[in-house]
Amino acid sequence: MKFARVVFAIAGVWGLAVLMPLYFVFDLVGRRYPPPVTHPDFYFGFVAVALVWQVAFLIIATNPVRYRPMMLAAVLEKACYMATMGTMLAKGLIQVDQFVIVSPDLLLGVMFAVAFVRTPAR
Numbered sequence: 001m002k003f004a005r006v007v008f009a010i011a012g013v014w015g016l017a018v019l020m021p022l023y024f025v026f027d028l029v030g031r032r033y034p035p036p037v038t039h040p041d042f043y044f045g046f047v048a049v050a051l052v053w054q055v056a057f058l059i060i061a062t063n064p065v066r067y068r069p070m071m072l073a074a075v076l077e078k079a080c081y082m083a084t085m086g087t088m089l090a091k092g093l094i095q096v097d098q099f100v101i102v103s104p105d106l107l108l109g110v111m112f113a114v115a116f117v118r119t120p121a122r
Contacts, residue, residue, distance in 0.1 A: 004064035004071070004115035008057045011074075011108050015054035022047045033098065053077055064119045071116040078109030 030036030060067040
């Protein structure tokens with residue numbers, strides 16, 4: 001249970017630290033990875049939903065046994081995100097450095113799965 005607490009707490013804090021600045025670099029993203037973002041609703045919508053997941057990770061960290069079922073959703077969140085990014089990389093829609101930046105999510109997803117297995121059911 002301690003493993004799950006630590007993993008989800010680190011994931012939540014890390015995610016907040018990485019995602020919060022995205023609210024302030026909208027134009028920079030378009031300049032660094034052209035073309036500019038043409039649908040700010042998608043961009044800011046992604047950031048908002050991703051931030052909410054970080055809060056969910058922090059909630060899971062408070063009581064892993066109680067919130068164990070949510071760990072499966074957390075694993076799915078990471079798996080879907082990494083599958084999407086991997087597909088985009090394979091199709092040439094993102095650059096390698098963009099994929100490398102999000103690769104810690106793969107490790108987090110694996111650690112979430114391990115935390116689920118190691119956390120006892122109620």
